[in-house]
Amino acid sequence: MVSANQEMVVYCFDTLVAHYNSQEAPPPSFDQAQHPLFVTWKKVVNGGDPRLRGCIGTLEARSLINGLKDYALTSALRDRRFPPIQANELPFLECTVSILTDYETANNYLDWEIEKHGIIIEFSDPVYSTRRSATYLPEVAANEGWTKTEAIDSLIRKAGYNGPITDELRMQLQLTRYQSTLFTMHYSEYVSYVKEIRGEAPILAAKSPNY
Secondary structure, three states, rough: OHHHOOOHHHHHHHHHHHHOOOOOOOOOOOOOOOOEEEEEEEEEEOOOEEEEEEEEEEEEEOOOOOOOHHHHHHHHHHOOOOOOOOHHHHHHEEEEEEEEEEEEEEEOOOOOOOOOOOOEEEOOOOOOOEOOOOOOEEOHHHOOOOHHHHHHHHHHHHHHOOOOOHHHHHHEEEEEEEEEEEEEEHHHHHHHHHHHHHOOOOOOOOOOOOO
């Protein structure tokens, strides 16, 4: 099984820096494989708690090299919840790569463990008769301090449902649980790594585009 590692996060930073410089990222130093994955960007300002700036990925297996390249940029620049990350934010960023594993069908909406499992819900919207779905990665509920039910209710809203949340609706959810490995690196750690491995720090072009 492939686990998230430092080289994967370095490749995400390389990809974003290369985008701002209108260049191609250096080839990655990890092996090719097929896995579901997510790339998360957070911003750390004045020593405060990291704040989400973008998180997008795929629940279907993708080649790691192409998948990380695509989602490093998509999560940084096209997460509709946030404005695109600008080049001058790079020094404040941390990046997390999550590799998803061990998909299991849960017995009900409470059949999962906080911190251990990520969750995917699917359900039929009783108002619009459309199918809705959404996911939270394993660390989300713990980071937010939620109970299982609070996480489920938040996920129902994330899926786009605005009607009343009842026990009947919760019991109708189809829930899939999964696990993940993850690796997180701050931009300063990325710079130190690049200096050590490549002999010079990453350079951001003076006239690089913001996004």
